Amino acid sequence: MRNRFDTQLTLLNKEIIEMGALCETTINDAVKALIEKDKELAKKTIEAEKQIDQKEKDIEALCLKLLLQQQPVARDLRLISAALKMITDMERIGDQAADIADIVMLADLSLPTDFKDIKQMAEATIKMVTESVEAFVQRDLVLAKEVIAYDDVVDNLFDVIKNEVIDTIGNMPKQSREEQNKMGLDVIDILMIAKYFERIGDHATNIAEWVEFSITGTHMEQEE
Template sequence: MRSKFTEQLQTLNNKIVEMGEKVTQSITLAIKALVGKDVESAKQIMQADTIINHLQKQIENICFDLLIQQQPVAKDLRLVTAALKMVTDMERIGDHAADISEMTILLGQNSRIDLFPHISKMATETMLMLNAGIEAYVTRNIAMAHDVIAYDDVVDELFNVTKADIIRSIANRQTEGEDAADLLLVAKYLERIGDHTTNIAEWVIYALQTTESVDADTDQV
């Protein structure tokens, strides 16, 4: 019975990694489409969001099977619960990739405004955060999860700098104000991705801290 549980838990980990890779890929392609003003690619990214949603359902089903059929002990129960919470945040990150693509479509190929440099930097940093958050869960690395949470300050600072740049642009070039406002939404979506990744790391810490305390209590008995 325990070997079956271990096998299913490994399948769960693999699916979480797969979903994380799909989400990261969506963000990467969304930013690339935005930079290149590639409306057709942006439309494809929005359609591909269904793949992420399907992976979420698969992971939820694995978690429910583990909870109902395997009746995990306390420390494993926390890991499965954390996975359920994590995929919700991952799905919302995928939604934000679609949101960014929608902004690309709204801006269109004729937009005269350039992408503010800090937006690309924000995208890079949020993807690093996401990959580290997922790795922290899979490798049971509580220190890495703490690092992810701390790194959210970097993304927040980039958002503040980008927001200030965009506000100045609106003041100086009012004819491009609507396009600049759309880019501000893009920056906000990236900032929210950082927040969701922080949530993922917090659930990792919850699961592992509780696991460690359970193990310690067991050793004392």
């Protein structure tokens, strides 16, 4: 019985790693589509989000099978509960990446920017997603805590971008109202994209908190 359970747990790990990899690719593609103004890639990203949704359903079914057939207790039960919670956050990460791609599809961003901070936000959130999944698979509490702390990096970048947006709009050359609004709306799109990254960071933090719960039995929210 235990052997069967271990085999299924290995499969669960494999599936979660795959779902994590899909999230990373989707974030990566969304930011690439943004920087290279590549609407084809943006479209691809929006479609990839459906794969993530499917993966969530597959893993959910696997977890329910594990719960029903194996009736796990204690740490095993926590592990599967954590997996069930984690995939909800991973699915939402996919949503946010698709939301970024949506802006690339709809808007015609023509800003003279190298997206330095946006790129950093993308890198930081990809790192958080990778490491939170790694922490789950390796049952690594230290790594989970590192991910949770790293969310400050993402939040700080978001603050930097907010201030940049204020400066940019505040110092816009006085052009025709129409030109001014076009430029302002582009800047606001950048802000929205930054907001989506900030949210991705929140979801990666949630994942790491569920990893913590699966190892220690205590969830962050209960500690407060």
